[in-house]
Amino acid sequence: MNVVQKLIASHLAEGEMKAGNEIAISIDQTLTQDATGTMAYLEFEAMGIPKVRTRVSVSYVDHNTLQSGFENADDHRFLQTIASKYGVYFSRPGNGICHQVHLERFTKPGQTLLGSDSHTPNAGAVGMLAIGAGGLNVALAMAGEPFWLVMPKVVKVNLKGSLNKGVSAKDIILDVLRQLTVKGGVGKIIEYTGEALKDLTVPERATITNMGAELGATSSVFPSDDQTRAFFTAQGRAEDWTGLIPDIDAVYDEEIEVNLDSLVPLTAAPSSPDNIKTVKEVQGIPVKQVCIGSCVNSSYSDLMVAARMLKGKKVHPDVSLTISPGSRQTLQMVSENGALADIVSAGARILESTCGPCIGMGQSPPTGAVTLRTFNRNFPGRSGTPNDQSYLCSPMTAAASAIKGAITDPAEELSAPVVIPLPDRYIIDDAMIVAPSTEPDKVVVERGPNIKPFPVKKPLEASLTARIIIKVGDNVTTDDIMPAGAKILPLRSNIPAISEYVFSKIDNEFTSRAKASEGGIVVGGNNYGQGSSREHAALAPMYLGIKVVFAKSFARIHKDNLINFGILPLTVEPEIYDSLEEGSEIELPDAAKEVRESDSITFVDKKSAKSYSTGHGFTQRQRKIILAGGLLNYVKNKS
Ligand code: MIC
Ligand code: SF4
Numbered sequence: 001m002n003v004v005q006k007l008i009a010s011h012l013a014e015g016e017m018k019a020g021n022e023i024a025i026s027i028d029q030t031l032t033q034d035a036t037g038t039m040a041y042l043e044f045e046a047m048g049i050p051k052v053r054t055r056v057s058v059s060y061v062d063h064n065t066l067q068s069g070f071e072n073a074d075d076h077r078f079l080q081t082i083a084s085k086y087g088v089y090f091s092r093p094g095n096g097i098c099h100q101v102h103l104e105r106f107t108k109p110g111q112t113l114l115g116s117d118s119h120t121p122n123a124g125a126v127g128m129l130a131i132g133a134g135g136l137n138v139a140l141a142m143a144g145e146p147f148w149l150v151m152p153k154v155v156k157v158n159l160k161g162s163l164n165k166g167v168s169a170k171d172i173i174l175d176v177l178r179q180l181t182v183k184g185g186v187g188k189i190i191e192y193t194g195e196a197l198k199d200l201t202v203p204e205r206a207t208i209t210n211m212g213a214e215l216g217a218t219s220s221v222f223p224s225d226d227q228t229r230a231f232f233t234a235q236g237r238a239e240d241w242t243g244l245i246p247d248i249d250a251v252y253d254e255e256i257e258v259n260l261d262s263l264v265p266l267t268a269a270p271s272s273p274d275n276i277k278t279v280k281e282v283q284g285i286p287v288k289q290v291c292i293g294s295c296v297n298s299s300y301s302d303l304m305v306a307a308r309m310l311k312g313k314k315v316h317p318d319v320s321l322t323i324s325p326g327s328r329q330t331l332q333m334v335s336e337n338g339a340l341a342d343i344v345s346a347g348a349r350i351l352e353s354t355c356g357p358c359i360g361m362g363q364s365p366p367t368g369a370v371t372l373r374t375f376n377r378n379f380p381g382r383s384g385t386p387n388d389q390s391y392l393c394s395p396m397t398a399a400a401s402a403i404k405g406a407i408t409d410p411a412e413e414l415s416a417p418v419v420i421p422l423p424d425r426y427i428i429d430d431a432m433i434v435a436p437s438t439e440p441d442k443v444v445v446e447r448g449p450n451i452k453p454f455p456v457k458k459p460l461e462a463s464l465t466a467r468i469i470i471k472v473g474d475n476v477t478t479d480d481i482m483p484a485g486a487k488i489l490p491l492r493s494n495i496p497a498i499s500e501y502v503f504s505k506i507d508n509e510f511t512s513r514a515k516a517s518e519g520g521i522v523v524g525g526n527n528y529g530q531g532s533s534r535e536h537a538a539l540a541p542m543y544l545g546i547k548v549v550f551a552k553s554f555a556r557i558h559k560d561n562l563i564n565f566g567i568l569p570l571t572v573e574p575e576i577y578d579s580l581e582e583g584s585e586i587e588l589p590d591a592a593k594e595v596r597e598s599d600s601i602t603f604v605d606k607k608s609a610k611s612y613s614t615g616h617g618f619t620q621r622q623r624k625i626i627l628a629g630g631l632l633n634y635v636k637n638k639s
Contacts, residue, residue, distance in 0.1 A: 002250040003223050004154045004189045007129040011112050013146035019153045019253060020187075022619045024146035025129070028111040029056045030138050033098045035063040035359075035484070036116035036534060038075050038493035040135030041082045042454055043632065044142050051087040051440070053144030056106055058433075059083040060091040060098035062354045064489050066361055071490035074448025078493075080434065085443040087436045088142075095432035096327030096353040099123070099295040103206055104235055104329055105430060109224035109242050114141045118213045118533040118557060119295050119376065125205035126231065127224030127244040132213065134535035134561040136631050145635075148621060152189045152218045153253035155180075159196035161261030166411030168305070169204035170297060170374065170394035173211040174266040175258050178276035182475060183527040185217025186556060188254070192222045193246065196260050201422045202231035203299035210296040211376045214273040216530060216555055236428045265409050267372075268392040271380040272475065279397050279409045288369035290321045290402040292395050293351065294358035297374035298326025300333045302395045304420040307339035309399035309410070310346035316405030322363055324351040332427045348402075360384035360485035372407065374398050379477045379531060381505050384485045451493045455543045457566040457629040460595060464588040465606075466547050467517045470503060470510055471582045474525035478558060480506055481529065482537040492536060499540040511544060519545020523580045526551075529558025538565045542630075548588070552577050563622050566630035570601055572614050580605065595623050 001009065008017055008025060015023030030052075032040045037059055044052075059079050064072040076093060083090040091101055098115070099122035107113070109127035113120060116138040123130035133147065141147055157176060163169075176190070190212050192205070200208075205222045212220030222228075224244040232241035265279040292298070292306050303325055315321045323343055325331040331353055334340040344350065357363035358375045364384030365371035371383060371390050378390035393401075396410040396418065404413075437443050472480070482488075482498070483505050491498035503510035514520050522541065528551035529537060538561035548568045562569040568591070572580075580586075585606040588594075594601045595618065604611045618626065628634040 002154050002191055002246045002252055003127060003221050003244055004129070004191050006244065007110070007112065007221070010110070011129070015151070017151055019151050021151045022148060022621065023151045024148045025112055026146050027054060027114045027141040029106065029113040030054050030141050031058050031060060031098050031102050031113065031115040031120065032135065032138055033063050033117050034061040034075055034079055035489055035492050036135045037079055038451060039454060039535060040116050040139045041079065043136050043139040044086065045082065046632065047139065047143050047635065049143050052142040054142055056089065057087070057142055058089040058091060058102065058106055060101065061093040062097045063359055063361065064492070065093050065352060065354045066486055068486065069490060070448060071450040074450055075493055077446040078448065078451055081443055081445045084434070084437040085440045085445055087440070089436065090434040092432040092434065094328060094353060096329070097295045097298065097355055099210060100298055100326030100330070104327060104426065105433065108240050109228060109244050114138050114147050116533055118531065119210050121212050121219040122206050122210040122295060124209035124219055124221040125202050126228050127222060129219060129221065131219050132533045132557055134533055134557060134564055136535060136564045137560065140635065149218065150187060152187055155188050155190050156252035156255040157190055157192050158255060158257045159192060159194035160257060160259045161196060162199055163260050163263065164411065165417040166265055166396055166409065166414050167263050168394040168396055169200065169207040171263050171266045172258055172260065173208045174268060174276055175263060177214055177268065177274045178266070179256055180215050181274045182214055182272060182530055183216050185212065185215030187218070189218050190215065190220040191252070192220070197222070197225065198227070201227055201301065203301045206299070207296055214376055216527065218556060230422055234423055234426050236425070265394065265397050265411055267397065268378055270389045270391065271378050273377060273392060279393065279407060282391070282407050283409055285370055285407045287319055287372050287401050287406055289365040289371040290319055290398050291357045291363065291371065291373045291375065292398050293322070293324030293326065293356060294375040295326060296376040297395050298324060298330065300330045300423065300426065301420045302374070303330055303334050304339055305395045305418050306399045307334065307342045308418050309396065310348065310403070311342040313346055313403050315347035315402050318405045319402050321348040321402040322351050322357060323348045324356045325353045328353055328432060329426055332429065333423070336427065357383065359489065361489065362486060372398055372401050377531065379479045382479050452496060454539065455495055456632070457542055459629045459633070460566065460592045460627050462592045464547050464591045466520045466586060468523055468580060468582050468584050468586060469514050469517060469520035470507055471523040471580060472506065472525065475527045475530055476524050477531040478529055478534050478537040479531055482534055482540055495539055495543050498536060499543045502540050502544060514544040514546065519547055521586055522546055522549045523577065524549060524551035525577065526553045528554050530555040533557045535561045535564065538562045538567060542567055550577070550580060563625055564631040566626060568626060570614055570616060576612055576614065579608065579610070581607070592627060595626050
């Protein structure tokens with residue numbers, strides 16, 4: 001067996017491990033972050049279970065930390081008190097980004113992790129099966145329920161050779177994105193093997209597994225080997241380490257290769273993580289902003305690379321350089337060893353240990369300017385500036401470019417490779433991780449006025465008629481459907497308020513049209529709903545009465561979220577997509593009966609009077625969830 005099969009086999013709760021089959025796996029650990037966490041805990045609370053049933057559950061605050069109004073601060077109080085009551089560890093604001101802190105302090109090879117954030121596969125760096133999902137799925141996992149997924153294909157990525165000067169782990173994953181694209185990983189788990197593994201440290205591996213989310217993959221996994229053991233020892237957690245490697249005769253469904261010997265510095269050009277170019281191709285383009293940080297490249301090693309390159313130099317006067325350490329541990333390490341002084345002296349702006357600019361929480365770049373970011377997503381407008389020109393790259397490319405004021409190939413600037421060995425011992429201080437109360441009955445959950453109950457949907461109607469409210473193209477992201485940023489993100493616990501912003505970046509009349517039509521239908525292209533795990537991209541449309549989404553294909557997490565909230569995700573052939581028009585009225589005359597009994601759904605375009613039929617592909621379990629009007633109703637009906 002390969003590592004993925006071993007992980008699944010040891011957690012298989014239901015189903016057969018055949019690619020394409022629906023299976024359920026038991027979940028050892030969960031994580032939530034504040035932007036998805038408030039809903040997840042409200043949902044967990046509604047299940048009426050006194051204490052989480054996982055081995056470890058952690059609630060992080062890392063997204064919504066600007067606190068320019070009472071909303072975020074109130075949410076933090078809610079999250080801290082509800083964690084204490086239900087047996088969840090609480091990582092306080094300032095302690096770091098969920099994926100970085102979880103990797104450092106909670107991961108365990110061989111275990112499963114379900115997180116309400118799409119970059120949860122970051123933890124796959126240490127041989128965990130770590131999957132991103134909607135908050136409701138994570139709430140169910142906290143309640144002890146297994147997680148259902150389609151048994152993925154396993155893709156072997158053979159890493160050959162060794163990295164050259166100026167080239168880093170970020171360039172490896174950018175090369176995988178070049179080969180597979182943002183939809184190449186759908187229905188797959190990526191497993192890394194090969195001779196290059198022996199040189200790749202856990203922080204480097206985490207850069208690769210983190211950005212596997214951009215492939216649309218269910219997860220990405222490395223084996224647990226001597227490098228993993230060295231990381232756990234340096235984290236003072238040697239006892240948490242166990243080995244996990246593939247069998248010699250392990251079989252894979254697909255295979256690709258990355259030859260590190262010939263790899264050069266790469267960048268994802270605007271505005272998609274798979275728009276890969278060599279840094280040389282875009283060298284010399286003037287840059288106004290450089291941001292180093294985000295969960296993919298904010299480890300101690302990443303900041304040390306930046307510090308080494310910035311030491312004794314000055315940031316170009318046209319460039320604003322920001323640094324966001326991924327965790328308090330990272331910040332403590334670079335402050336104690338003096339590297340932070342080199343960064344400050346070079347003229348960098350030091351930000352909190354949070355997501356920050358990655359999710360448009362401040363630091364939006366100037367109009368028309370190029371921003372160079374060590375982040376994982378450059379979706380249009382995600383930085384908070386309309387028509388932004390956001391390039392993704394490694395910390396080495398970022399630092400070299402910040403000094404020059406233009407996109408710069410670090411391989412040309414460096415006389416020798418920058419090598420940052422894993423420290424023998426990280427600074428270990430978990431003072432900002434609060435353990436749950438030993439007297440949960442005495443804990444009172446604090447709820448501010450921004451926390452509104454979540455809307456509940458009725459069971460699926462026997463027949464549906466609704467108007468197409470919007471038709472969009474390929475690769476529409478959840479950032480397009482339910483934007484984030486400093487203005488909208490604080491409304492995550494208030495569905496009526498956040499619903500006003502659905503699709504607002506691409507069509508700010510959407511909400512008023514949906515309200516006027518009392519609901520409706522969305523039509524999308526390929527890979528509809530890629531990106532974030534935010535269930536708000538389903539929950540807010542549901543609140544507005546959206547009943548059906550027709551798309552050429554769906555991204556995994558978003559499709560699950562639509563089903564979880566009782567919206568029908570229906571895949572249609574390109575010809576049908578072409579014929580569907582905004583404003584047309586569509587009737588599903590036998591919706592409920594067909595979901596229950598048939599494998600396809602019939603619908604009539606009333607304008608053209610044409611009738612179509614499309615296979616819905618729902619499993620028995622999904623049928624029941626949709627008929628019940630969503631997962632929460634389904635769970636309630638079951639108990
Ligand atoms: C993101 O990177 O888009 C986010 C913000 O972390 C999201 C979660 C969210 O929308 O709250 C994700 O990746 O799942
Ligand atoms: Fe935060 Fe950005 Fe990572 Fe999402 S991708 S968890 S916003 S740092």
